[in-house]
Amino acid sequence: MSEPAHTTGEGSREIRILVDGHGGDAAPAMVLDALQMVLAPGFSAQFSGTLTLGIVGQEEVLAPLLRARGIDSRVSLIPATDVIGMCDSPSHALRRKKDSSIHVGARMVRDGYWDALVSAGNTGALMAISKLVLKTLPGIDRPAIASMIPAVDDGRTLMLDAGANSECTSDHLVQFAIMGSCYMQATEGLDAPRVGLLNIGSEDIKGTDVIKLTSSKLAETTLNYIGNVEGTDLFGNDVDVVVCDGFVGNVALKTMEGTARFLAHSMKKELTSGVVAKAGALMARSALNRFKDRVNPGKYNGAPLLGLNGIVVKSHGGADAESFVSAVSVACREVDENLTDRITQSVQEMVES
Amino acid sequence: MSEPAHTTGEGSREIRILVDGHGGDAAPAMVLDALQMVLAPGFSAQFSGTLTLGIVGQEEVLAPLLRARGIDSRVSLIPATDVIGMCDSPSHALRRKKDSSIHVGARMVRDGYWDALVSAGNTGALMAISKLVLKTLPGIDRPAIASMIPAVDDGRTLMLDAGANSECTSDHLVQFAIMGSCYMQATEGLDAPRVGLLNIGSEDIKGTDVIKLTSSKLAETTLNYIGNVEGTDLFGNDVDVVVCDGFVGNVALKTMEGTARFLAHSMKKELTSGVVAKAGALMARSALNRFKDRVNPGKYNGAPLLGLNGIVVKSHGGADAESFVSAVSVACREVDENLTDRITQSVQEMVES
Known part of the structure; x- marks a missing residue:
């Protein structure tokens, strides 16, 4: 296999995305459907670089599917023999399945053949393998999973860590703040993203010792640190x-997720109760569907694993093709x-300042 | 002032409830409206004991209001000169406002004049003062705030601690489990309430060291411990x-709270968009209102402070009279x-077993 070129000429960088053919509840069909959507001309027009696509996984499974869809000439197939199940423990996946699609994909990114790996597979395994293979960036002790949350008026809030590190020191949390700020600058074009620390009140005296120490450290950085925020602020426009x-x-x-599901369940119950006439219920239901679409977690599918020496994006395991396309983007x-x-660069600057 | 009788005869206990006249955004008017509702015959019929009501606070403010509502002969007025503001720090309120309605109310419960204090005031101050004045029950190191969460099919889940203790040991968490289980037995009539530990996955290997230790300790108690649960399970029927x-x-x-508010905001936006005809929107809106009512946090207003040597219930600060009545009940x-x-008794039994 030849190494794809890193650039295709001045000003036109290649964007080489490798997707995991075996991650997710509906894989591999869902992943292939997503690739077809990504190959449509509208998708790559969003980016300045030229898109190159690959899929990693079992050749005997994926090759016929690529051919059947007529995309075998446009998507490189990178063979990997093992498949990591959603129930495999991260440590088992890490040590015993070294030829899994995730292992091979991470090595391809590490070795410069591909720029990013996108997987809807087992989160713990993806994080553990990515960390082992790619290592963390200089100055970053632990990678974090970042999650984009929809906010009012089409806003959005990035929350991190979303589950990779159960126990964190103040230094870890400061590193998360730097990475999150960089992410929102780079991908949302914000000049000085407002960084908040999730706490149980807005006053300085609130929270654990780690949180109080983190707050004082964040206040000394050059980040646009706005102080403590609460769970209710995740959906607002202030952070x-x-x-x-x-x-x-x-x-x-x-x-x-639980609240949204519970409210949808309750709403559905109200809409199918006898009081609302059928016509009204139908009309309301169409509003409910549009609403579901707006707040659909898949709308912002694609949680970046930040802090790794390479780009890895986790798609929701239950993603459909459309949601998986979001993760690819x-x-x-x-x-x-x-x-x-x-x-x-940001970590370097913070350390030096 | 004479001490109210502890019982009114065999089998008919008195239920002596003292409410804080100054807690909450809409106090004192909201509290007085609530007392009028509590005095209606339907309310006390829910309980086996005979209800006696008192209000604690500034005499010059509350006496005319009681008279104006014609309930001055049916509600005892317990004078207290200080008022704790929503922005007072708990430590300031604790040390500097010793004649506040919360201090006086807690002392009245401690000294056996009243059975319970209900307040919509400053949570931190209410907890700090209650703990100082009433002390904790034998075997309980720290009181916890418990919050009742609506679940599908008219179910409910008790979550604790809801904010009193930022940092907890495994022993604290086990004590919370015992208190929560007792509460659900006593107030919901459950034989063996299912107790779950909030974690970030259902597997035993998940979570912090404190959580793992707590899980192994809980498994050794006589509680009906079902293991780890996740945020999505709060609204289900499994715990x-x-x-x-x-x-x-x-x-x-x-x-x-943030998710519910965000979804209501988004839903409203959909319903007022041009696509849904006015008639449908109106019908859907009435469904939305009933739905809001169903999932209204006020429906379960009244968070017990568990583990104190006396009964204290916290009402939401933004409660209206109807919600405050829930807290009284x-x-x-x-x-x-x-x-x-x-x-x-339960703590005693757990220690002995």
Whole structure:
């Protein structure tokens, strides 16, 4: 296999995205459907670079599917023999499945053959393998999973860590703040993203010792640190990056998911009760569907694993093809905006200042 | 002032509820409106004991209001000169406002004049003063705030701690589990409430060291411990009591509130968009209103402060009179069911077993 060229000429960088053919509940069909959508002309027009696509996984499974869709000449197939299951423990996947699609994909990114790996597979395994193979960036102790949360008036808030690190020191949290700020600068074009620390009140005396220490350290950085924020602020327009440890972040994310599901369930019950006439219910239901679409977690599918020496994006395991395309576009944007270099540079600057 | 009788005869316990006249955004008018609703015959019929009502606060403010409503002969007025503001720090309120309505109310409960204090005031101050004045029950190191969460099919889940203790040891969490289980037994009539530990995955290897240790300790108690639960499970029917530290619990609660507000905002936007005809929108809106009512946090207003040597219930600061009545009924039920004695007995049994 030849190494793809790193650039295709001055000003036109290649964006080489490798997708995991075996991650996700509906893989591999869902992944192939997504690739077809990505190959449509509209998709690559969003980015300044030229898009190159690859899929990593079992050749005997993926080759016929690529041919059947007529995209075998436009998508490189990178063979990997093992498949990591959603129930495999990260440590088992890490040590026993070294020829898995995730292992091979991460090595391809590490060795410069591809710019980014996108996978809808097992989160723990993806993080563990990526960390082992790619290592962290200089100045970053631990990578974090970042999650984009929809906010009012089409806004969005980046929360990190969303679950990779249950226990964090203040230094880890400060590093998350730097990475989150870089991410929102690079991908959303914000000049000085507002960084908040997730706490249980806005006053300085609130929270754990780690949180109080983190707050005083953040105040000394050149970040646009706005202080403590609360769970209610995640959906508002007053903060761009919310920093927390992975335990709290994961509980917050799953509570959001639970609340939304509970409210949708209750709403459906109201709409099918006898009081609302059928016509009204139908009309309301169409509004409900559009609303579901707006707040669909898949709308912002694609959680970047930040802090790695290479770009890795996690798609929701239950993603459909359209959502998986979102995850691919997150990866494309990171490559297009040189996110890895930017984070390295920012950490360097913070350390020096 | 004479001490009210502890019982009014065999089998008919008195339920003596003292409410804080100054807590909450709309106090004192909201509190007085609530008292009028509580005095209506339907309310006390829910309980086996006979209801006696008191209000604590500034005499010159509350006496005319009681008279104006014609309930001055049916509600005892307990004078207190200080008022704690929503922005007073707990330590300031604790040390500098010793004749506040909360201080006086807590002392009245401690000295046996009243059975329970209900306040919509400053949570931190209410907890700090209650802990100082009432002390904790034997075997309980720290009181916790418990919050009732609506679940599907009219179910409910008790989550604790909801914000009193940012940092907890495994022993604290086990004590929360015992208190929560007792509470659900006493007030919901459950035989063996299912207790879950809030974690970031259902597997035993997930979470912090404190969480893992807590899980192994819980498995050794006689509680009906079902293992790890996640944020999504709060709204389901598979768990009755969810245990977590106050930092995580508070973030979860505020994230719920934020999600619900964001979804309501988005839904409203959809319903007022041009696509839905006015008639449909109106019908859908009435469904939305009923839905809001169903998931209204006020529906379960009244967060018990568990583990104190006396009954204290916190109402939401933004409660209206109807919500405040819910908080009063939470207190009534705790008195009616001898919650404090039950918790003491359960802790005793757990220690001995």
